[in-house]
Amino acid sequence: MSVSVRTLATPRRTAAPKASVSVRQQARTPGWPRYALMTLIALPWVVLPLWLLAVNSLKTQGEASVPSLAWPAHWNAAANYLAVIDQGSYLTGLLNSVVTVIPTIAAVVLFGSMAAWSYSRSRSRGMRFAYYASSVSMILPPAIIPTVYILIQLGINGTRGGYFLALTGTRLGMVIFLVTGFAKTLPLALEEAAEIDGASKWQIYWHVILPLLKPALFTSAILLCISVWNDFFFALFLLPNNDQATLPLTLYRFASTSTTGIAWNLVFADVVLTNLPILVVYLVLQRRVLSGLTEGAVTG
Numbered sequence: 619m620s621v622s623v624r625t626l627a628t629p630r631r632t633a634a635p636k637a638s639v640s641v642r643q644q645a646r647t648p649g650w651p652r653y654a655l656m657t658l659i660a661l662p663w664v665v666l667p668l669w670l671l672a673v674n675s676l677k678t679q680g681e682a683s684v685p686s687l688a689w690p691a692h693w694n695a696a697a698n699y700l701a702v703i704d705q706g707s708y709l710t711g712l713l714n715s716v717v718t719v720i721p722t723i724a725a726v727v728l729f730g731s732m733a734a735w736s737y738s739r740s741r742s743r744g745m746r747f748a749y750y751a752s753s754v755s756m757i758l759p760p761a762i763i764p765t766v767y768i769l770i771q772l773g774i775n776g777t778r779g780g781y782f783l784a785l786t787g788t789r790l791g792m793v794i795f796l797v798t799g800f801a802k803t804l805p806l807a808l809e810e811a812a813e814i815d816g817a818s819k820w821q822i823y824w825h826v827i828l829p830l831l832k833p834a835l836f837t838s839a840i841l842l843c844i845s846v847w848n849d850f851f852f853a854l855f856l857l858p859n860n861d862q863a864t865l866p867l868t869l870y871r872f873a874s875t876s877t878t879g880i881a882w883n884l885v886f887a888d889v890v891l892t893n894l895p896i897l898v899v900y901l902v903l904q905r906r907v908l909s910g911l912t913e914g915a916v917t918g
Protein backbone atom coordinates (compact mmCIF):
# COMPACT_ATOMS: atom_id res chain seq x y z
CA MET A 619 0.00 0.00 0.00
CA SER A 620 2.78 2.38 0.84
CA VAL A 621 4.45 1.57 -2.46
CA SER A 622 1.32 2.47 -4.41
CA VAL A 623 1.02 5.79 -2.56
CA ARG A 624 4.59 6.69 -3.41
CA THR A 625 4.14 5.75 -7.03
CA LEU A 626 1.02 7.88 -7.25
CA ALA A 627 2.64 10.83 -5.49
CA THR A 628 5.73 10.80 -7.69
CA PRO A 629 4.13 11.96 -10.98
CA ARG A 630 2.33 14.77 -9.15
CA ARG A 631 5.60 16.23 -7.95
CA THR A 632 7.21 15.99 -11.38
CA ALA A 633 4.26 17.24 -13.44
CA ALA A 634 3.91 20.62 -11.72
CA PRO A 635 7.37 21.96 -12.65
CA LYS A 636 6.85 20.94 -16.27
CA ALA A 637 3.61 22.89 -16.43
CA SER A 638 5.20 25.96 -14.83
CA VAL A 639 8.17 25.78 -17.19
CA SER A 640 5.87 25.68 -20.22
CA VAL A 641 3.90 28.67 -18.92
CA ARG A 642 7.10 30.65 -18.40
CA GLN A 643 8.32 29.74 -21.86
CA GLN A 644 5.04 30.95 -23.37
CA ALA A 645 5.26 34.19 -21.39
CA ARG A 646 8.82 34.79 -22.59
CA THR A 647 7.98 34.17 -26.25
CA PRO A 648 8.32 37.60 -27.94
CA GLY A 649 5.71 38.85 -30.37
CA TRP A 650 8.41 39.81 -32.88
CA PRO A 651 6.23 39.35 -35.98
CA ARG A 652 3.79 41.94 -34.69
CA TYR A 653 6.56 44.36 -33.73
CA ALA A 654 8.28 43.82 -37.07
CA LEU A 655 5.06 44.58 -38.94
CA MET A 656 4.45 47.77 -36.95
CA THR A 657 8.05 48.84 -37.57
CA LEU A 658 7.72 48.30 -41.31
CA ILE A 659 4.51 50.32 -41.37
CA ALA A 660 5.93 53.21 -39.33
CA LEU A 661 9.40 53.29 -40.89
CA PRO A 662 8.49 55.08 -44.15
CA TRP A 663 6.61 57.80 -42.27
CA VAL A 664 9.72 58.52 -40.21
CA VAL A 665 12.63 57.84 -42.54
CA LEU A 666 11.33 59.33 -45.80
CA PRO A 667 10.62 62.85 -44.46
CA LEU A 668 14.02 62.94 -42.74
CA TRP A 669 15.73 61.71 -45.90
CA LEU A 670 13.86 64.29 -48.03
CA LEU A 671 14.96 67.02 -45.64
CA ALA A 672 18.60 65.96 -45.46
CA VAL A 673 19.22 65.12 -49.11
CA ASN A 674 17.71 68.35 -50.44
CA SER A 675 19.81 70.42 -48.08
CA LEU A 676 22.86 69.12 -49.96
CA LYS A 677 21.71 70.18 -53.45
CA THR A 678 22.08 73.35 -55.46
CA GLN A 679 19.23 75.85 -55.61
CA GLY A 680 18.12 74.80 -59.07
CA GLU A 681 18.18 71.11 -58.25
CA ALA A 682 16.31 71.60 -54.96
CA SER A 683 13.62 73.78 -56.53
CA VAL A 684 11.67 70.56 -57.08
CA PRO A 685 12.30 68.55 -53.88
CA SER A 686 12.85 64.85 -54.47
CA LEU A 687 14.34 61.81 -52.79
CA ALA A 688 17.09 61.52 -55.40
CA TRP A 689 20.76 61.77 -54.49
CA PRO A 690 22.35 65.17 -55.34
CA ALA A 691 23.78 65.42 -58.82
CA HIS A 692 25.95 68.34 -57.70
CA TRP A 693 26.98 68.66 -54.06
CA ASN A 694 26.52 72.07 -52.48
CA ALA A 695 26.42 71.14 -48.78
CA ALA A 696 29.15 73.41 -47.43
CA ALA A 697 27.89 76.49 -49.27
CA ASN A 698 24.30 75.87 -48.15
CA TYR A 699 25.06 75.48 -44.46
CA LEU A 700 27.55 78.34 -44.38
CA ALA A 701 24.99 80.60 -46.06
CA VAL A 702 22.41 79.71 -43.43
CA ILE A 703 24.81 80.45 -40.58
CA ASP A 704 25.97 83.70 -42.17
CA GLN A 705 22.72 85.07 -43.62
CA GLY A 706 20.06 83.39 -41.54
CA SER A 707 21.06 84.71 -38.07
CA TYR A 708 21.48 81.12 -36.96
CA LEU A 709 23.89 81.73 -34.11
CA THR A 710 21.72 84.53 -32.72
CA GLY A 711 18.65 82.32 -32.88
CA LEU A 712 20.52 79.43 -31.28
CA LEU A 713 21.61 81.60 -28.34
CA ASN A 714 18.10 83.01 -27.89
CA SER A 715 16.58 79.52 -27.97
CA VAL A 716 18.98 78.22 -25.34
CA VAL A 717 18.40 81.27 -23.14
CA THR A 718 14.64 80.70 -23.45
CA VAL A 719 14.51 76.93 -23.02
CA ILE A 720 16.64 76.51 -19.88
CA PRO A 721 14.81 78.91 -17.51
CA THR A 722 11.41 77.93 -18.90
CA ILE A 723 12.00 74.24 -18.21
CA ALA A 724 13.36 74.98 -14.74
CA ALA A 725 10.36 77.15 -13.80
CA VAL A 726 7.72 74.83 -15.28
CA VAL A 727 9.21 71.71 -13.67
CA LEU A 728 9.52 73.42 -10.27
CA PHE A 729 6.06 75.00 -10.09
CA GLY A 730 4.39 72.16 -11.96
CA SER A 731 5.73 69.55 -9.54
CA MET A 732 4.57 71.63 -6.58
CA ALA A 733 1.07 71.89 -8.03
CA ALA A 734 1.02 68.19 -8.94
CA TRP A 735 1.97 67.20 -5.39
CA SER A 736 -0.77 69.43 -3.98
CA TYR A 737 -3.39 68.02 -6.36
CA SER A 738 -2.38 64.43 -5.60
CA ARG A 739 -2.82 64.91 -1.84
CA SER A 740 -5.94 67.09 -1.83
CA ARG A 741 -9.49 65.69 -1.74
CA SER A 742 -11.40 68.97 -2.08
CA ARG A 743 -13.60 69.63 -5.07
CA GLY A 744 -12.02 73.00 -5.66
CA MET A 745 -8.55 71.48 -6.05
CA ARG A 746 -9.96 68.76 -8.29
CA PHE A 747 -11.55 71.41 -10.52
CA ALA A 748 -8.25 73.31 -10.59
CA TYR A 749 -6.45 70.14 -11.66
CA TYR A 750 -8.88 69.49 -14.52
CA ALA A 751 -8.67 73.13 -15.61
CA SER A 752 -4.88 72.95 -15.63
CA SER A 753 -4.89 69.71 -17.62
CA VAL A 754 -7.39 70.99 -20.18
CA SER A 755 -5.06 73.91 -20.92
CA MET A 756 -2.86 71.47 -22.88
CA ILE A 757 -5.43 71.11 -25.67
CA LEU A 758 -6.83 74.64 -25.74
CA PRO A 759 -5.59 76.96 -28.50
CA PRO A 760 -3.23 79.72 -27.32
CA ALA A 761 -5.10 82.91 -26.40
CA ILE A 762 -2.69 85.34 -28.00
CA ILE A 763 -4.85 88.49 -27.80
CA PRO A 764 -5.48 88.31 -24.02
CA THR A 765 -1.83 87.38 -23.51
CA VAL A 766 -0.61 90.41 -25.45
CA TYR A 767 -3.06 92.65 -23.58
CA ILE A 768 -1.88 91.42 -20.18
CA LEU A 769 1.78 91.82 -21.14
CA ILE A 770 1.11 95.36 -22.37
CA GLN A 771 -0.54 96.22 -19.05
CA LEU A 772 2.50 94.80 -17.24
CA GLY A 773 4.85 96.74 -19.50
CA ILE A 774 6.78 93.68 -20.67
CA ASN A 775 5.30 93.08 -24.10
CA GLY A 776 7.99 92.43 -26.71
CA THR A 777 10.57 91.38 -24.12
CA ARG A 778 12.16 88.06 -23.24
CA GLY A 779 10.53 88.27 -19.82
CA GLY A 780 7.04 88.46 -21.31
CA TYR A 781 7.79 85.58 -23.67
CA PHE A 782 9.12 83.55 -20.73
CA LEU A 783 5.92 84.14 -18.72
CA ALA A 784 3.73 83.16 -21.68
CA LEU A 785 5.63 79.93 -22.27
CA THR A 786 5.67 79.06 -18.57
CA GLY A 787 1.94 79.58 -18.15
CA THR A 788 0.96 77.59 -21.23
CA ARG A 789 3.27 74.62 -20.45
CA LEU A 790 2.37 74.09 -16.79
CA GLY A 791 -0.65 71.97 -17.67
CA MET A 792 1.45 69.28 -19.32
CA VAL A 793 3.73 68.82 -16.30
CA ILE A 794 0.78 68.86 -13.89
CA PHE A 795 -1.02 66.21 -15.93
CA LEU A 796 2.02 63.92 -16.23
CA VAL A 797 3.29 64.25 -12.66
CA THR A 798 0.04 64.20 -10.66
CA GLY A 799 -0.69 60.57 -11.45
CA PHE A 800 2.86 59.62 -10.55
CA ALA A 801 2.71 61.57 -7.28
CA LYS A 802 -0.43 59.67 -6.22
CA THR A 803 1.60 56.44 -6.15
CA LEU A 804 4.12 57.81 -3.64
CA PRO A 805 3.63 56.39 -0.12
CA LEU A 806 2.06 58.88 2.26
CA ALA A 807 3.98 57.33 5.17
CA LEU A 808 7.18 59.06 4.04
CA GLU A 809 5.59 62.49 4.39
CA GLU A 810 4.05 61.59 7.75
CA ALA A 811 7.42 60.41 9.05
CA ALA A 812 9.04 63.67 7.91
CA GLU A 813 6.30 65.68 9.67
CA ILE A 814 6.90 63.73 12.87
CA ASP A 815 10.58 64.63 12.63
CA GLY A 816 9.61 68.31 12.47
CA ALA A 817 10.05 68.97 8.74
CA SER A 818 8.12 71.83 7.18
CA LYS A 819 6.09 71.51 3.98
CA TRP A 820 8.92 73.00 1.95
CA GLN A 821 11.44 70.62 3.50
CA ILE A 822 9.16 67.65 2.80
CA TYR A 823 8.79 68.73 -0.82
CA TRP A 824 12.48 69.48 -1.40
CA HIS A 825 14.05 66.52 0.45
CA VAL A 826 11.37 63.81 0.15
CA ILE A 827 8.93 64.44 -2.70
CA LEU A 828 11.19 66.03 -5.32
CA PRO A 829 13.77 63.19 -5.37
CA LEU A 830 10.98 60.64 -5.75
CA LEU A 831 9.43 62.61 -8.62
CA LYS A 832 12.67 62.72 -10.64
CA PRO A 833 11.70 59.98 -13.14
CA ALA A 834 8.44 61.71 -14.08
CA LEU A 835 10.03 65.16 -14.01
CA PHE A 836 12.87 64.05 -16.26
CA THR A 837 10.45 62.76 -18.88
CA SER A 838 8.39 65.94 -18.58
CA ALA A 839 11.53 68.04 -19.04
CA ILE A 840 12.37 66.27 -22.30
CA LEU A 841 8.86 66.85 -23.67
CA LEU A 842 9.01 70.45 -22.51
CA CYS A 843 12.35 70.96 -24.20
CA ILE A 844 10.94 69.81 -27.53
CA SER A 845 7.79 71.90 -27.13
CA VAL A 846 9.53 75.12 -26.09
CA TRP A 847 12.33 74.73 -28.63
CA ASN A 848 9.84 74.40 -31.51
CA ASP A 849 7.51 77.18 -30.35
CA PHE A 850 6.71 79.54 -33.19
CA PHE A 851 3.27 80.98 -32.51
CA PHE A 852 4.08 82.94 -29.35
CA ALA A 853 7.50 83.93 -30.65
CA LEU A 854 5.94 85.46 -33.77
CA PHE A 855 3.74 87.82 -31.76
CA LEU A 856 5.81 88.39 -28.61
CA LEU A 857 9.33 88.77 -30.03
CA PRO A 858 9.21 91.50 -32.68
CA ASN A 859 12.92 92.34 -32.65
CA ASN A 860 15.38 90.35 -34.74
CA ASP A 861 17.95 90.23 -31.96
CA GLN A 862 15.43 88.37 -29.74
CA ALA A 863 14.26 85.84 -32.34
CA THR A 864 14.51 82.13 -31.55
CA LEU A 865 15.47 79.51 -34.15
CA PRO A 866 11.95 78.79 -35.49
CA LEU A 867 11.43 82.54 -35.92
CA THR A 868 14.76 83.08 -37.66
CA LEU A 869 13.90 80.17 -39.98
CA TYR A 870 10.58 81.77 -40.86
CA ARG A 871 12.11 85.18 -41.51
CA PHE A 872 14.99 83.73 -43.49
CA ALA A 873 12.63 81.75 -45.74
CA SER A 874 10.18 84.62 -46.29
CA THR A 875 12.57 87.53 -46.94
CA SER A 876 13.83 86.36 -50.32
CA THR A 877 12.72 88.57 -53.24
CA THR A 878 13.74 86.16 -56.00
CA GLY A 879 11.79 83.11 -54.77
CA ILE A 880 12.36 80.59 -52.02
CA ALA A 881 15.79 78.96 -52.06
CA TRP A 882 14.66 75.52 -50.96
CA ASN A 883 18.17 74.19 -50.54
CA LEU A 884 18.85 76.88 -47.92
CA VAL A 885 15.46 76.38 -46.28
CA PHE A 886 16.09 72.64 -45.93
CA ALA A 887 19.56 73.32 -44.54
CA ASP A 888 18.11 75.80 -42.05
CA VAL A 889 15.50 73.25 -40.93
CA VAL A 890 18.25 70.67 -40.39
CA LEU A 891 20.34 73.08 -38.30
CA THR A 892 17.28 74.22 -36.32
CA ASN A 893 16.33 70.69 -35.31
CA LEU A 894 19.84 69.32 -34.90
CA PRO A 895 20.41 70.47 -31.27
CA ILE A 896 17.11 69.08 -30.01
CA LEU A 897 17.70 65.84 -31.92
CA VAL A 898 21.09 65.43 -30.26
CA VAL A 899 19.54 66.06 -26.84
CA TYR A 900 16.88 63.44 -27.47
CA LEU A 901 19.34 60.81 -28.72
CA VAL A 902 21.63 61.34 -25.74
CA LEU A 903 18.91 61.32 -23.09
CA GLN A 904 16.38 58.80 -24.43
CA ARG A 905 17.94 55.92 -22.48
CA ARG A 906 17.82 57.93 -19.29
CA VAL A 907 14.16 58.66 -19.92
CA LEU A 908 13.38 54.95 -20.28
CA SER A 909 15.48 53.98 -17.25
CA GLY A 910 13.85 56.76 -15.24
CA LEU A 911 10.39 55.49 -16.08
CA THR A 912 11.40 51.96 -15.12
CA GLU A 913 12.87 53.18 -11.84
CA GLY A 914 9.74 55.13 -11.10
CA ALA A 915 7.55 52.11 -11.77
CA VAL A 916 9.60 49.94 -9.41
CA THR A 917 9.65 52.63 -6.74
CA GLY A 918 5.90 53.20 -6.94
